[in-house]
Amino acid sequence: MTKKMFGMIIGAVALLLLGVLALGWRPARPVERSIIVEAEKYAYTPAVIKVNKGDRITLRLKAKDVTHGFFLEGYDLDAQARPEMPLFWVRRPSTGEAYRTVEEVRFVADREGKFRYRCSTTCGYMHPFMQGELIVQPNRLFPASLVLAVGVTLISLLRFARAGGT
Amino acid sequence: MATIRNQPAPPHPDEAPSRTWRVNLFEKFPWLKRVVKARSFQFSMILPNLLLFYLFILAGLFGTPIGSRNIIIVFVWILWWFVLITLMVPLLGRVWCTMCPLPVFGDWLQRRALVKVRSGDTVGLRNKLFGLNKRWPRKLSNIWLQNFGFLFLAIFSALLVTRPIVSALVFGLLIGLAVVLAYVYRLRAFCSYLCPISGFLSLYSMTSMIELRSVSADACQKCTSKACVRGSDQGWACPWYVYMGKLDRNNYCGLCMECVKSCPNDNIALFARPFASDIKLKGYDEVWKACIMLVLALSYSVVLLGPWGHIKNWANISESGNWGGFAVYASATTLLALVVFPGLLYLVVRLGQWLARAREHTSRELFIRLAYTLVPLGLLAWIAFSVPLVMVNGAYIISVLSDPLGWGMNLFGTAGFHWQPLWPAWVPYLQAPILLAGLFWSLRTGFHVALDLFGDRALATRALAPLSVFLTAITMVFLALFVG
Ligand code: SF4
Numbered sequence A: 001m002t003k004k005m006f007g008m009i010i011g012a013v014a015l016l017l018l019g020v021l022a023l024g025w026r027p028a029r030p031v032e033r034s035i036i037v038e039a040e041k042y043a044y045t046p047a048v049i050k051v052n053k054g055d056r057i058t059l060r061l062k063a064k065d066v067t068h069g070f071f072l073e074g075y076d077l078d079a080q081a082r083p084e085m086p087l088f089w090v091r092r093p094s095t096g097e098a099y100r101t102v103e104e105v106r107f108v109a110d111r112e113g114k115f116r117y118r119c120s121t122t123c124g125y126m127h128p129f130m131q132g133e134l135i136v137q138p139n140r141l142f143p144a145s146l147v148l149a150v151g152v153t154l155i156s157l158l159r160f161a162r163a164g165g166t
Numbered sequence B: 001m002a003t004i005r006n007q008p009a010p011p012h013p014d015e016a017p018s019r020t021w022r023v024n025l026f027e028k029f030p031w032l033k034r035v036v037k038a039r040s041f042q043f044s045m046i047l048p049n050l051l052l053f054y055l056f057i058l059a060g061l062f063g064t065p066i067g068s069r070n071i072i073i074v075f076v077w078i079l080w081w082f083v084l085i086t087l088m089v090p091l092l093g094r095v096w097c098t099m100c101p102l103p104v105f106g107d108w109l110q111r112r113a114l115v116k117v118r119s120g121d122t123v124g125l126r127n128k129l130f131g132l133n134k135r136w137p138r139k140l141s142n143i144w145l146q147n148f149g150f151l152f153l154a155i156f157s158a159l160l161v162t163r164p165i166v167s168a169l170v171f172g173l174l175i176g177l178a179v180v181l182a183y184v185y186r187l188r189a190f191c192s193y194l195c196p197i198s199g200f201l202s203l204y205s206m207t208s209m210i211e212l213r214s215v216s217a218d219a220c221q222k223c224t225s226k227a228c229v230r231g232s233d234q235g236w237a238c239p240w241y242v243y244m245g246k247l248d249r250n251n252y253c254g255l256c257m258e259c260v261k262s263c264p265n266d267n268i269a270l271f272a273r274p275f276a277s278d279i280k281l282k283g284y285d286e287v288w289k290a291c292i293m294l295v296l297a298l299s300y301s302v303v304l305l306g307p308w309g310h311i312k313n314w315a316n317i318s319e320s321g322n323w324g325g326f327a328v329y330a331s332a333t334t335l336l337a338l339v340v341f342p343g344l345l346y347l348v349v350r351l352g353q354w355l356a357r358a359r360e361h362t363s364r365e366l367f368i369r370l371a372y373t374l375v376p377l378g379l380l381a382w383i384a385f386s387v388p389l390v391m392v393n394g395a396y397i398i399s400v401l402s403d404p405l406g407w408g409m410n411l412f413g414t415a416g417f418h419w420q421p422l423w424p425a426w427v428p429y430l431q432a433p434i435l436l437a438g439l440f441w442s443l444r445t446g447f448h449v450a451l452d453l454f455g456d457r458a459l460a461t462r463a464l465a466p467l468s469v470f471l472t473a474i475t476m477v478f479l480a481l482f483v484g
């Protein structure tokens, strides 16, 4: 492989990466968001919630068919909703406390990344796989790992092409 | 006899380019050699698993139908699977086959013994073996049956891993098949050609950090007894029909350690070696296995770990009854695994061949050899897939231990343990480096394969370039699913 070709490839990739990084680093003004999550065997609607870091979230949980849970990773929140009930139940799992009845839950999305919300109340066969995703942007791990993947490949190829190391 | 699967080894295994070190574990730990040489070794390894397995099957048949409360589901599909794919296979290769209880009844039918060995003369082997001892059909002496069997089971995996009764029936069926095949055919035909677990164990054990090999190739050449493969009064003929003198890959050795006992020249040892040292795929069956496994890792990540409920319903056919959706899911997975993915792989290999102006190799040879790059990446993608399985659903292990059948028992006082994942927010931070490591190892071994083929760094790099882009793209798809 010629040096010129490598130069071109690296240039193109660098541009791409800059683009990705720029997207990832776009600053966003925090906003209020009100989200209603509906749970039904074996999924949540919305399945993916995208917010920006700092957004203030007001969450309501509804169950459409049977009792479902809602364990949100990274935010120390576990909830439970029963069908036909306007209220639902929440607790902070880290404290081991019992569920409290609430109308809505408020929290600030202050931790960036990808967090799954999973069903925490056995609701049927596929219950262990019932989950949705809360993506708090910028989810820096994703662009960073894409960059690393490209980097691993480019550096490997460069090292292979050159005599000396493996 | 059945076809010998192991073609002549390269001049000396140490010359393979990816090998930088190798340690004879029998020399280093003499107690290890004493342990595996004991006649009772394999049966002692199998027995605890046999008892557990018996309990699991009972639990599957008579316990609660709720998977996360039944020990068969929680212990097999969470604990066993995790230990198998993240520890056993990459570190110890096919060591699961050493202790696997599935073929034990079949072995007994053939040997009428659990521990002791019987010499004699059966179909050219130096043991007395019972049963019909028929020859396995030559046409089926490959892993195609395992490929199709595994893909078939995998398509129903949403039922298999969530319904205790389905798991119990499938295991029962596998044991039954193993018994029938052991009665009709010689040696372990079930393990070699049918067992659905065997296919991926053989593929991914190529990466494992141990190998059982002959110490001196010279000694094997001079050896007249070939007791490793034919048996002796010290050990049973190799159940996998492996001739140690030519063994150069882990794929089809079940690590039963019979040959260590039967070799009269004490010429077999267990070695530690670098990760991903066996780099030679040898046939289309193995290439397709590599494709199937990678596509299934992808499919499971979408179906089981994704947020898309309708796809879960398609896969969860017996409950949803959505046959149209199931047909879409099943045919998409099958097409992707058997046609689209191998097709793309073939294209990028051909492109590399064109870039390297490589005419001295057939594209068949390049395709088969370079497909090896799917092995490290595939294994690490499976590991990345399995991380949340144990960190998130591992909590069920604690409650199920106290109430294995879901009948409301409380043996150790942990039955009421509330499900709680273990540092779930950190899962993506583990998955991303695991995937990147897979990419790294795929490229590295791909380069060794290409260097082996072309003998020239520049040509090897060119041949590898399009494939590297393909592998990077696969890694990115997994990254998008796990951390994106
Ligand atoms: S091949 Fe399958 S049945 Fe045979 S020992 Fe291995 S896992 Fe068990």
Ligand code: SF4
Binding pocket: B214, B219, B220, B221, B223, B224, B225, B226, B227, B228, B229, B244, B245, B262, B263, B264, B265, B266, B267, B268
């Ligand atoms: S019995 Fe031992 S020395 Fe003879 S061929 Fe087998 S491994 Fe080699």
Ligand code: SF4
Binding pocket: B212, B228, B237, B238, B239, B240, B241, B242, B244, B252, B253, B254, B255, B256, B257, B258, B259, B260
């Ligand atoms: S080669 Fe040795 S350890 Fe491997 S399956 Fe055959 S007899 Fe068992």
Ligand SMILES: [Cu+2]
Binding pocket: A039, A041, A042, A067, A068, A069, A119, A120, A121, A122, A123, A124, A127, A130
């Ligand atoms: Cu649920």
